[in-house]
Amino acid sequence: MYDLDVDELALDGPREVAKIAQLVPPLPDGGAVLALQATVLRGGRGLSVGMALHHAACDGACSTRFLHTWAAASSGAVAPAPPVIDRTLVKDPSGLCDAFIRAMASTEKKNDVKMAGDKLLTTFTLSMENIQRIKDVVRLAAAGKGGAPPRCSSLVATFGFIWSCHQRAKHDDAASNGGGGDSTYFIFPVDHRSRMEPDPIPDEYLGNCVGAALNAAPKDRLATAGAVGLFTACTAVAAAIEQAVRVGSIRSPELWWERVREAILSGDGVLAVAGSPRFRVYGVDFGFGQLAKVDIVSVARTGAMAVAESRRSSGGIEVGISLPSDAMRRFQCCFHDAIAWLQCTTPLNK
Template identity: 35%
Template structure:
């Protein structure tokens, strides 16, 4: 939902595009050309799923957006796809899925929305003086049911895939009339004899990754109980909607509303890879940083910089940041070239007083790191990038540091977009693979992708899906830049052997 225009969500396209993952072993192989004709997604139904039972009468009917929420008002919706494979092929017959699985899918979604009913609410398209998520009786979430004709295994891979193949797996935010839009939408796409894909679209001003995973964990637990995969009573940790727990002694909410209104139609399009002319198509790939690889990279950071230690998060982000700078053409020939990296930090424990962990909404602080090329033909190295990020993280330990520059956050977002700063979406700490365990026959997702990084230029971070530690990093780049990034990653890994 963006002021004065429909949400910038990909239209109901029919062509599928796939993000690709790279394995270390094939880093020297040329990247495959874009697949020839793309297959189609056939929409079978669009229905509305309401919270069941409805929200209790005493629950608030409007959730004011806090200054934390307003920082993300102009961001594209966060769009994820979760791929579930099943060994029980008979369950993947489309009529059988519609008859047996879909009713349980709808029932568990409705039950989860009972606890997270604001996800069925709506936001205004224009930014009012008092922005809020409005909730009322009869609210619902749009659910799209579809059949996919693309290669499920390829779509759920790590190798570079054309993002145009993934977009049809994602639902748009629906219009709710009278100048408002829904804030959350779901799509389930069945791939016969292969698996299912659950796509979600969420307005970023409504919730951050922590709140999204809280909802997903609740939904999955209810689904496991409904299908009999979990005999335990579902112990739902209720979300906290009380906006009074977010202190705003400096009046940041009013400042941010004014700044967003003054910005008018200035968007964050400088980040949007899909709008960049001559990009040659955008592909999405996943690069896996195992614990062993992170350990070796961390030791290199300590030996090549002044950092005494470096967290796995900083190591993975630094390596990916340096790789993107290299892919864009940064080669160390310009000692005046400066590159920016933006990341978020959880502010619930850092606020004063601390915000409860089950608070629903956004509660993230913005951090920005700037690093220069060395001018000696080396460019931004992974070690220098990782050390710079780690230094910024260490500074956050200072009391009040995370919120010290909060007044400039709205302006910082636009400056980072204009500078094409590399940013981060998701976090390995969220534990999304475990949270999304729907029970047999689907179990945990075999792959989760944040497809919307195509439009924010962000790195998509998650824990490695195999549960053995490490971090997976999703990267979206124009095809030519992805070739360069892939080679950079391969050389980095080879140099540590």
């Protein structure tokens, strides 16, 4: 029995990571790749299902498919198609695996990131209206520059908005401490199953089939409130996607790893992404109805932003951010100020 109830855990506001982390099992020693834990909440008024996964086994698309399959078996619903367990489907003519092994061997080994005791986890939601307004800002900013706008999908708009807020929240603190370099990086995974050459891989493939999309942006422009920061961030994110999915992009493993390594070792900060709205985590139903809340607790260690579809009927995208209390207050202020600016100054594109 756990001494919190579902209403306390399902809040969007700041929650102590130390309390939530108790609901996630550790991976046992000895090579285990999956651990599951069910916890009855206070008063028997809810159940928490925690999962820990080693990404050597599979990527996020696979782990979420596992949850959908497990839930279907529990509820009697129609299960997703069975997994395809055939590692020979992933061809590696360019030596991607060897390139990563060599690169990892030449990189100084660092200890795991430690979870600060005062870390908080907060969920921020961008509504469909917010997302459309971001797209309008980017379109109008591009028109003002006399150029074509970047391809600003809902995901690009969300990533760009959060990245800009994140950089603005730490901008003053970084400046007071001497700052860092001139640029900072954004990195996120791209599913390559449908893009593998010459033969695409089934969506049901069980394993890892993701690549990295990443780009840098000037810190000062990224941290600028209003259209400048949004346009800078969304343009950089859109360019990262375009480069990642370009035909033949996966055939340059050395260059691909070097870019990731450059970002990590730059010392200028990297904001990464965990999860995806396409995983439909709120469609996982164990027979009790829609889940009250889904958190990716590991972002408290990695510093990534957790992304999922909004659990609200009106749609949108949820983003989970974990920061120490002071930094969280700065981020909340930047987020809410940016939302207020969007709603007051930007007409919806009809």
